[in-house]
Amino acid sequence: MAYAAVISVLETLIELQDESKLQNIPYPRSEVRTLENNLTFLQSFMKAENPGVEDLEVEIRERMYEAQDALDSNISNFILNSKSADWVEDNYISSFSRDLEKVNADVGFVTAAARMLSPIDVRPLLLMPPPPQVSHRSSIVGREADLFRLKSSLIAPSSALHTVSVFGDRGIGKTHLVQTVYDDPDIVWRFKTRAWAEVPQFYSKKEVLITLLRCMKGFGSGKGQEIAQDKLAKRLSNYLSQGSYLIVLDGVCNPEAWDNLKELFPDWGNGSRVMITTRPQEVAQYAKIGNKGSLEKILPLDGEEPWDLLQSVVFRYKACPEKLVATAKRVSANCKGLPLAIVTIGGVLMEAGTKDWEIAASSLTGCGDCDELIDAVMSLSYKSLPQYAKACLFYMAIFPNNYDIPLSKLYKLWIAEGFIDKNDKVNSLEKMCEECLSLLDKRGIVFVSERNHLGKIRTCRVDGVYHDFLKKKAKEDKFFHVINGYMSSFPDKTWTHERFLIRENVQFADGDVLKSENPAPTVRSMLFDGAHEQNPMWVHLDFKLLRVLDALKIRFYGFPDEILKLIHLRYLALTYPGEIPEEICGLWNLQFLIILRQLSSKTSEVVSRLPLEIWNMSELRHLQLIGRDLPAPSTSSPKLENLITLLDVSSHSCTPEILKRIPNLKKFGVRIESPALDAAEDMSFLSHLTLLGNLESFKCVVMHPDFESQVASPNPNVSFPATVTKISLSGCGLSWENMKTIAKLPKLKSLKLRWYAFRGSEWKQEGDGKEHKGFPKLTFLLLEDLDIQSWKTSSGHFPWLQNLVIRHCYKLKEIPAAIGNIPSLKKIELVDCNSSALKSAEKIKEVAQQSRGHIGVHFHSSHDD
Structure with a gap:
């Protein structure tokens, strides 16, 4: 029965992906590919009559029934409802994805058990062709054995803390391989806590702590800087003590970095693991904890693997056209087995003609070492980008390597710099920003580092190797200049740069900066990214062509009058507590105006309003005004x-x-x-x-x-x-x-x-749950610091709820049992709630496991921090 159930689900998956069948039903491609890979392995495992098959048959059969139910119900949902007026395809895809995520978690668990019993290295992990909207970064062609080894190192039956050191040359694919393992359903299930942090050459221990805690949802994006390092370390230790953990430290450069960080990861005897990636073997060897660690060297692809990988990226597993085979194999051979080079050049050539292939093959011929090869590949990739995307990409390199760039800020800067323009198809600048980022993501140049609770991208970062290339090229092109230390003036040689990022806020001495009658004529952007200044500063801002001024972290003596002359300003961000002069309304190009107060500033009891002329600033797109208001308009405003x-x-x-x-x-x-x-x-x-x-x-x-x-x-x-x-x-x-x-x-x-x-003590929602009475599309609900004691509702009020978070609601006696009947619910999180509320959440979890499936319930007490 189990084998037949596997075959049945596989057939459904094949039909689902066949465009000629099932009315072209949309489906979550990533989840479907993951499920098919696991089922292919289980089919081979059972057909080979491996020892232990009988022990897993019942579990496999049950998981297959669940998978079949999920697939069939969603297919029926589409066929029966897609013609109705209120049908929303995005909601359907979201629901389908949620169902399969749960199925994949369960199937992944039984698949992992089967792999441990399998005496042979069955290779089911070769991915199907990724769809156009999925980055080719997902490809692991030729790395199946490496992936199997790394997973085995992590799930090895040992309770002691182990380090797994992954090392190899630049561009060999260490980070991507570790990321694939990190996100593997078997690994997600195995470790209660997972966290990832980059460790660049000039790293900060505090930043590493903050990054790890953010992965654990210790606090949100942008938080943590105000907490002392020792308190952050204690908080991390408390999180790690709650169960087995997996920590990844990516890009460790030297033994000193490991010595400085290893104390953060205690051995609780629960099978926890720390993985590091590094280039030098000596660093990997040094990080090995005696006999409690393993070394994993990642070698270049060999044999037919480079050619297979290139074909999978460019042709989506279709055959290479005969006329291109010879040239394409030259390109493959010239990449020296480096996955980064192959994938990057593959992204360039996905829709290229014969001439482009010849150019690529010639450009890579004769590259001496790996660094020269990667630089050549990066150059080809950059040159192949559309013109509008090149400047946007360059601009991202202003931020530090491995820095999570907030999209809310990045898009504003792109628009303010003039990099984004509307076209016939997209008439929204913000939508064009999204398309640009999507393109860079597909090319494997940037990747998403954080999403909000609705799944939208919050932060992203540039691929580390590409960041190095961009910094080098930006220096050659004098696109921007980074100032890392205090100085009294700009050095003369930087005057030809257009953009400055000041990471240590500069105290310009009056007169020292004035090197000529028209100093720094091409300076267009100044971004102060140092620490928040506690004392007022005088900063020279007399740059007539300035378009972007981000000085939120500078504290001024008074409103800087030079700003009022910068008529080209499109982006202005200041921290200033006083009145805003009406002359600011003369900045007719201004699109983004952000004026905040110091945290210590006392807000005036008198309403402070911007000048009436603000209504004439027709280009304004974004206004943020702490302690200030828009003026009442006149009849002619x-x-x-x-x-x-x-x-x-x-x-x-x-x-x-x-x-x-x-x-x-x-x-x-x-x-x-x-x-x-x-x-x-x-x-x-x-x-x-x-x-x-x-x-x-x-x-x-x-x-x-x-x-x-x-x-x-x-x-x-x-x-x-x-x-x-x-x-x-x-x-x-x-x-x-x-x-x-x-x-x-x-x-x-x-x-x-x-x-x-x-x-109020009671929140009572009307209705018996037989029909949807409210919140028809709500997926996320947060209740925090409320005086509510009783909450009465039915599952019909929240038909699409996925996440329920309750914090510091000490009087709430229980969570309504009906919440557990919501089909889409995935997680309940409680922080500092009373014991009866915790018990009701546990009861919801128990009932769900017996009926509709798993609901994650997470408790946390601030006393643990």
Whole structure:
């Protein structure tokens, strides 16, 4: 029965991928490929009558039934519902993906058990052709044996802490191979905690700690710098003590780095592992803990492996055209067995003609060592990019190697620099940014390092080897210049550079910088990326052509008047507590204006507004104004048609007169400092938000709520436009009655409620669950620091909920049992909740395991930090 069940699921998978069958049903390709690979192995394993087959037959059969159920139900869902008016293909794909992720986790577990019993190295891991939207980085052709060895080292039956040192030449594929193992379902299941950190030559132990903790969700992106290093180390130790862990340290350069970091990883006797990647063998040997470690040397591909890999990248496992075979094999041979070179050049040649193949073969001929070869390949890859993508890629190299670049900032800088332009197909600059990043990702040049809870990319980074190439080329082209140390002025030789990144904030001495009557005429961008300055500084900013000025980390004596003359500015970010001069409205090119306050600055009780002339700044796309507001418009004030983001204003910027003049706003953030001081600071503005017909994301934070004395509507009319997908509320003190309006929003996917966002002991949702009564698209729900005691709901209120997070809700007695009946639910996370709530979550988990499948339940106490 088990063997027949495997064959049945395999047949379904084959049909699903056959475009001539099943009405071209869309499906999650990555999950399907993973499942097919595991099933192919199980088929061979069972057919070979390996010892131990009988012991696994029942488990294999049950997993196959689950897989078949998941496949069939989703196929039926598509066929029966795809014609209806409210059908959303993205939601269907998301649901299908969730189902198969769970199936793959279970099948991966039984497959791992079968592999341990198999006396032969069955090679099922050769991936199917990746679809066009998937990066060719996923290919592991020729690395099946290496992958099997690394996995075996990690799951070896030993309780002692082991190090696995992976070493080899530049471009040999160490990081990608380790990443593949790191994400393998068998490994994910084996280790309770996994974390990954790069260790560049000039690394910071504190940054490594922060990176590891972020992987463990110890805190979010951008957090952690304010915590002392010893406290971070203690927090990491507490996380690692909770079960077996896998830590990856990528790019360790010398033995000293390992000596400095190894103390962070205690041996709890639970089978934990630390993997490092490095080029020098001596570093790998040094990191080996006596007999409790292993060395894994990664060698170049040989034999037919380079040719197979090139074909898989370029032709998607189809046959190479006969007229190209000879030239293509020359290209393959010239890559010297280096996967990085093969994959990169393959990305260049995916749609190339015969002439391009000849150019590639000739360009790689005669490269002496690996470094010369990789530089040649990188150069070809860069040259083959569309023109609009080259500058965008170059700009990413301004950031440090292995630095997680926030996309929210990167896209703004790309647009401000003028790298992005609309075309006939895409008329949104932000969409063009997304297309550019997608192209770079497909080419294997950049990769995603963090996503938000809705799966959207939050940060990305440039591939390390490509970063080295870009830095070298940027220096040759004088594209940007990085200043790493304190100095009184720019050195003369840098005046020809257009962009400066100052990693140690520069104190320019008055006069020293003025080397001529027109100093630094080509400087277009200045980004100060050092530590936040505690004392005021004088910084020379008299660069007439400056387009981008990011000085958030500089503290000024007063508003720098030089800025008012920089009429080419498109991006201006300052930290300044005082009044903004009206002359700033003369910066007619300004698209991005960010003016924050120092954290220690006391917010004035007087409402501070920007000058009225701000309404004439038609190019504005992004405004972030802590402690300031938009002015009330006059009857003749024009609309800010291009403004799509407005952040950190108070409710004084939420009048109907103002909202009507920002009709295309998509992201809106309200920050109320002290509502008890001003009768106008109440929640009644929430009734005006329907005037924003394109709003997608809304956030409101009341910083110092005083529910006893503040003047607020006891039950304000809360109303949101139907376009909203994300809502985050904190300190608002709303009644749970207002939730009925929010629950009806048709596109809402994320709801975060913090610090008495809603008040009241009971949240009761109407309906018996027989039909969907609310939150039709919600996938993420956060309840934090609320006084709620009782929550009554049914699964029908949250048909698509995936993640439920409850933090510091000490009075909440239990999580409704109906939550466990939500088919899409994947995880419940509780932080500092009472024991009865924890028990209810465990009960939900137990019931789910007996019926609908696994739900992850995670507890955490801040006392452990």
